[in-house]
Amino acid sequence: MNEIIESIKKSTIEIQKIIAKGDMGKSEEQNSTGDTQLKLDIISDVVIENNFKLLTCVKQIVSEEQENIVNINKDGEYLIAYDPLDGSSLVDVNLSVGSIYGIFKNNFTGNNIIASVYVVFGPRVEMVVCDGETVKLYRMQNEEFNYIKDIKMDQKGTIKSPGSTQQCWYPHHKEMINEMFEDNYNLTYSGGMVPDLHHILLRGGGLFSYPGTSDKSKGKLRQLFEVFPFAHIFETAGGGATDGKQRVLEIETTHIHDTSPCFFGSNDEINRVITKYKNI
Numbered sequence: 001m002n003e004i005i006e007s008i009k010k011s012t013i014e015i016q017k018i019i020a021k022g023d024m025g026k027s028e029e030q031n032s033t034g035d036t037q038l039k040l041d042i043i044s045d046v047v048i049e050n051n052f053k054l055l056t057c058v059k060q061i062v063s064e065e066q067e068n069i070v071n072i073n074k075d076g077e078y079l080i081a082y083d084p085l086d087g088s089s090l091v092d093v094n095l096s097v098g099s100i101y102g103i104f105k106n107n108f109t110g111n112n113i114i115a116s117v118y119v120v121f122g123p124r125v126e127m128v129v130c131d132g133e134t135v136k137l138y139r140m141q142n143e144e145f146n147y148i149k150d151i152k153m154d155q156k157g158t159i160k161s162p163g164s165t166q167q168c169w170y171p172h173h174k175e176m177i178n179e180m181f182e183d184n185y186n187l188t189y190s191g192g193m194v195p196d197l198h199h200i201l202l203r204g205g206g207l208f209s210y211p212g213t214s215d216k217s218k219g220k221l222r223q224l225f226e227v228f229p230f231a232h233i234f235e236t237a238g239g240g241a242t243d244g245k246q247r248v249l250e251i252e253t254t255h256i257h258d259t260s261p262c263f264f265g266s267n268d269e270i271n272r273v274i275t276k277y278k279n280i
């Protein structure tokens, strides 16, 4: 596992340099979910893939930017799913972006995730590592990753980050978000999953939601690359992650690019979601 974390650190240092150079041209290629890939996504993907390919402990990798699983070493122990640069279009407007990694054993399913990592590229570069027992925050300085603290969530937070648009929200979801406004939650939504969830984690609580909507009944966020790693992190930090009906990590995966509705937060807010979605 240590080898994998070291490889992620190496990729992070390389990606940070690429972002700082400021190459933001659009590429002609599209990824499997139809987004137009930006050059930064592609370059970051290549950096990460090349570094993982050096590790004998890795059996397979799969990237959000690629159609298929890549075989590395048939005798390797670990499977890694990653989103090389989530929200990469936000670099154009100088907002934070991030990389997300889920490390699995046996197969790419929620109940087989054993570790998760994400990296935020913002005013600072920070890395959060979850081994299933603790969630640790590191900060990059001079290409070193210094331990800052363990992240633990409170019972209740003060922030809400509601994904998608009101036009596409189902009535019960709209009702829940309106109730949160009435209960004095602050609205915060950058449009980047990594910084938005990082915000909630570091503030100790709140709710990030990306529900099923009238245009995307299964939500937008990808299970392997986005939803499972963050569910693992939120649960380990003492919060929770649900799709409204069940724990996110119990959702069945039928295809590597499956999406699912998801809610991440502290326990009070997750209970609020479960209550609201119970009879839907």
Ligand code: FDP
Pocket: 086, 087, 088, 089, 090, 162, 163, 164, 165, 191, 192, 193, 194, 196, 220, 221, 226
């Ligand atoms: P993006 O499309 O910019 O890559 O991964 C998808 C994602 O960003 C998340 O980072 C973000 O939380 C979400 O989409 C934002 O979607 P909406 O604009 O539909 O709310």
